[in-house]
Amino acid sequence: MPLPRKELFDIPRNVIYLDGNSLGPLPKGAMERGQAVICNEWGQQLIRAWNRADWISLPQRVGDRIGQLIGAPNGSVATGDTLSIKVYQALAAALKMRPDRKVILSDTGNFPTDLYMAEGLIRTIDKGHDLRLSAPEDVAGEINADVAVVMLTHVDYRTGRMHDMAAITAAAHEAGAVMIWDLAHTAGAMPVEIARTNAEFAVGCTYKYLNGGPGAPAFIYVRPDIIENVEPALAGWMGHDAPFAMELVYRPAFSTERLRVGTPPVVQLSLLDAALDVWDQVDMNEIRHASQELSELFISEVETRCPELCLASPRDGGMRGSQVSFTFEKGYAAMQALIDRGVIGDFRSPDIMRFGFTPLYLDKHDCVAAAEIIEEVISNEVWRDPKYQKKAKVT
Amino acid sequence: MPLPRKELFDIPRNVIYLDGNSLGPLPKGAMERGQAVICNEWGQQLIRAWNRADWISLPQRVGDRIGQLIGAPNGSVATGDTLSIKVYQALAAALKMRPDRKVILSDTGNFPTDLYMAEGLIRTIDKGHDLRLSAPEDVAGEINADVAVVMLTHVDYRTGRMHDMAAITAAAHEAGAVMIWDLAHTAGAMPVEIARTNAEFAVGCTYKYLNGGPGAPAFIYVRPDIIENVEPALAGWMGHDAPFAMELVYRPAFSTERLRVGTPPVVQLSLLDAALDVWDQVDMNEIRHASQELSELFISEVETRCPELCLASPRDGGMRGSQVSFTFEKGYAAMQALIDRGVIGDFRSPDIMRFGFTPLYLDKHDCVAAAEIIEEVISNEVWRDPKYQKKAKVT
Structure with a gap:
């Protein structure tokens, strides 16, 4: 069956969930x-x-x-x-x-x-x-x-x-x-x-x-x-x-x-x-193929829009798992700003912004939309807002 | 507050649950x-x-x-x-x-x-x-x-x-x-x-x-x-x-x-x-006191009704936890017959019939009612029914 299978999951509206590599969403x-x-x-x-x-x-x-x-x-x-x-x-x-x-x-x-x-x-x-x-x-x-x-x-x-x-x-x-x-x-x-x-x-x-x-x-x-x-x-x-x-x-x-x-x-x-x-209902080869497509698209969109972010993942899709990571010195605050805007990825110490791609519930529109919001946060330096600086218990 | 607090639990009708020492029931x-x-x-x-x-x-x-x-x-x-x-x-x-x-x-x-x-x-x-x-x-x-x-x-x-x-x-x-x-x-x-x-x-x-x-x-x-x-x-x-x-x-x-x-x-x-x-909302001393009362009543009722069962627990309530055990050679089959009749205890190899007393959701009426059903199963040799002989995976 074609991907994604968003109907199988209960994901909140106005959220682009790029953290299934940390905690997968709720299957119905x-x-x-x-x-x-x-x-x-x-x-x-x-x-x-x-x-x-x-x-x-x-x-x-x-x-x-x-x-x-x-x-x-x-x-x-x-x-x-x-x-x-x-x-x-x-x-x-x-x-x-x-x-x-x-x-x-x-x-x-x-x-x-x-x-x-x-x-x-x-x-x-x-x-x-x-x-x-x-x-x-x-x-x-x-x-x-x-x-x-x-x-x-x-x-x-x-x-x-x-x-x-x-x-x-x-x-x-x-x-x-x-x-x-x-x-x-x-x-x-x-x-x-x-x-x-x-x-x-x-x-x-x-x-x-x-x-x-x-x-x-x-x-x-x-x-x-x-x-x-x-x-x-x-x-x-x-x-x-x-x-x-x-x-x-x-x-x-x-x-x-x-x-x-x-x-x-x-x-x-x-x-x-x-x-x-x-x-x-899903073939793992299709998942892998779609994940690579989504990841390529996301890398391309983010790199075009945000030269401040540096790709930390292998550029070769065959050498990369199902996530894309960028280093950014203010990565923690930037990720909080993204989460506030419904783009949920996560941060890994010391400076890694991590985004997971799971074609079960993500499509190309999600990737582009996420990149647009990342651009807004980075270009406008939204991450400077003091409310995004305070570290939570779980980062 | 007085015991029991049955209203805090979702226990099926027609069940006397004497196995909270193995798996406590569902609190609402x-x-x-x-x-x-x-x-x-x-x-x-x-x-x-x-x-x-x-x-x-x-x-x-x-x-x-x-x-x-x-x-x-x-x-x-x-x-x-x-x-x-x-x-x-x-x-x-x-x-x-x-x-x-x-x-x-x-x-x-x-x-x-x-x-x-x-x-x-x-x-x-x-x-x-x-x-x-x-x-x-x-x-x-x-x-x-x-x-x-x-x-x-x-x-x-x-x-x-x-x-x-x-x-x-x-x-x-x-x-x-x-x-x-x-x-x-x-x-x-x-x-x-x-x-x-x-x-x-x-x-x-x-x-x-x-x-x-x-x-x-x-x-x-x-x-x-x-x-x-x-x-x-x-x-x-x-x-x-x-x-x-x-x-x-x-x-x-x-x-x-x-x-x-x-x-x-x-x-x-x-x-x-x-x-x-x-x-x-519950005092642990009250729990202990009520548990001992229920256990004493149960021992007395069972021993009066079923001389076939031999008390395996200490007779002194101060030396006994919150359970009462009896040995009975056909204990496994007898326990299956009891469970079939809504009196849920459990069996421990080789011959122990085990009954837990938890005053959170059990009262004296339950103890007497359970003893009556035990009497029925033992006196009438209900446990002889072939359907109670087959051992389940979990005993």
């Missing part, structure tokens, strides 16, 4: 499902809903649906927790697979929480592991026989710069390292065939391009042939082979289910499940 | 709040809701409200994740505080996931720690100078048997061990003064007696004077001192906030926040 189906899970399932079925509404298999069902969007076979994706937790699970399991190596290799473009979680794990293990950060463009060359794990985010959260997943995964494997991909800015933005890359692990979040809602659960993929070697650091009862047998000793489930931890967030998982319905 | 306020957070905040405010609806401080605000119910000062309770994750955080931090000791002491009455998480941590650290389990009644006597951490659940999930928090905490401290209390079946069921016990950590879940909804987030308490010594194993960006500075190196927040991990589950936290409104 999720609105209805929210009502159903809260009022009917929780309210009326109560505890019986674990069986009657099949809450118990919801994490697996949602995992399979995400799997279809990232090229992962059924049963290989577990959902729940947050992306930070899923990073920890992947990393802890990966280090166990390479006991003689001490280096976790990542890059300075990775989202900070991935690096922090690695730090926390290293301190917990306390056996001299090292988190080594290279510049994003140098990472492939830094992979050597000391490296236990290469952990990277596919699409840079600030610039949208993409790593070559196939090439880096191959380099990691050639050096004997385990590969972990963070797909936070990938899943739902473009086709990805994670199983074909042969990477051991992938993780991601679902509140961005998958529109699962604020704080929606995360996911983790494990390459099916290694699941038996994946030792769960976070050995929760929902990852037990028989959770309701209430055994005193942990026995991991045989499948990726072993990476489930505690009681699943049923309400948020239900919202995500409903949000995924959108993808039943 | 949570129903309204769910609609608001999904449709208005997510739908209309979109990303702006982090500031406008103050999503960003929701975990702390909810933490403070839980703190009031467990005797913890403002700023000492962090919310998010699952109880399993919070157990891991407490345990990892506690072991770091006692580097020369290798024993985690718990008991065989602990909920399995607490034990599993300890196992997972021990394997992750891989330095010869030992999870030692004693019988619940022997645990105080097992605390010695080898013990790094004593980790117990206050109220036994199967029998309702309560530990003496003050005495065991004192014994742990006398032996130089760190104390972790799991308040899963305590918070919202009875008064507890966690700060006064002097325990270093407490954790708990909010979907039982706090009525936060299925998969509601968990909480962790840290004794304020030790927070600087708490090293976060799960070092997520939301626990960073400046999450939005996007620094490459982790610096923990100065407060209990350092035990936040990833992006908070905003929808579930909002439901929980609304559910906590119930407690603004």
